[in-house]
Amino acid sequence: MSARAASRAAVPPPEAKASRRQILDCAARLFREQGYAAVSLRDIAAASGMKAGSLYHHFVSKEEIVAEMLNIGVQTVFGEVRRAIEAAGDVPAAHLIETAVRAHLRSIFEFGDYTGASIRIFGHVPARVRDATIGERDAYERYWVALLARGARLGDLRGDIDLTLLRLFLFGAMNWALEWYKPGRLDLDGIARQLGEIILHGAAPVRAPPANRRVRRTGQTAKP
């Protein structure tokens, strides 16, 4: 993201007006909480400490506000996941997947409202806004495609698993957390660990044990 920052517009130049970002902060929070259509420009303006008309000094329309917010949201989670993966170094793909899951979840719940709003309202914004922001989302999805393809190539993923479906199931399990996760009740790392464990090894007890494998029965309850 660093080399092509200008052409990708991933990070606004530091000269950008502070209020522009401040408005986006408020918009992201409101969109995340209430959805796109339910939030009016008057709401965003009030949350930003100004009047509705003043918004038009910073943005040309409501659609521009939401489009920029959506892009920042995807770029945020993309950046966090990529950073976590690169920091993980050369480890088994299975571990990379758990790392990516943890970074994705962290982005959703610990890095402001952009990512959460981005996920929740993307399907509800006008088609024009979707078209204008689909590119950033595709870039992020392609990163996961490559991540899973690498795992399959190295033999860390079963050959009979559809990688497209695996990715979509993962995204679903993670993004749906927006509908139930409340900070403080459950540990984010624990959630990431459980999801990684289930996705990689399954929720069922170990299947027919291979040749030299001990059967682990610890924690299993006997049939009544």
Added chain:
Amino acid sequence: MSARAASRAAVPPPEAKASRRQILDCAARLFREQGYAAVSLRDIAAASGMKAGSLYHHFVSKEEIVAEMLNIGVQTVFGEVRRAIEAAGDVPAAHLIETAVRAHLRSIFEFGDYTGASIRIFGHVPARVRDATIGERDAYERYWVALLARGARLGDLRGDIDLTLLRLFLFGAMNWALEWYKPGRLDLDGIARQLGEIILHGAAPVRAPPANRRVRRTGQTAKP
């Protein structure tokens, strides 16, 4: 829902006005496609072949329309899942989970728009509507809680898996399909089978002993 119609309430009594259901049909389709706030009563009326004012002969408010639609959606998927489970009879819990997944996905994509709209817009409706419909959703969730608890009791699920998280991940993976599934491109049964396979047995090859995980494991993968 007025009466405890057959205690299942999945289907309204035949005496109910036809137009009432017809209006709900149109509302469900529009809500599913565009979200709650983006659909006006004029839109619903036009799709129903009438004018906005006429809707008030059947419903007292937009909120009543959406609340009833939400309840029908949940009751539909609940009824389908329960029917599938009861038809499956006495089989291993692992098989029941795949059966429930298939029924849930079928309800979303093959039984009209109620279920899909119900899932997509629940988080975006006014709090009053959520409060008025949360009971039906809880009933459906409790059914899954019991299903998974039964699997754990019978030893078909690992003891170290958090059943609450497992359920939430499953719901996420299934419900998120609304954001990507297009009829005709992928087979619903195939999707259900893959999700069941991943959730139960994992996407990684059979777990290797801690030490020598670089060993080739050709032929070890069980083909379903």
Added chain:
DNA sequence: GTCTATAAAGGGATAGAC
């Protein structure tokens, strides 16, 4: 049971004063 007409409120967007 559906219509037209309309009320009352709020939506996005613009113009011009300061």
Added chain:
DNA sequence: GTCTATCCCTTTATAGAC
């Protein structure tokens, strides 16, 4: 850069004719 004032349109909801 923010304000007030306003335009024009849409929204939910109501009233009463047919």
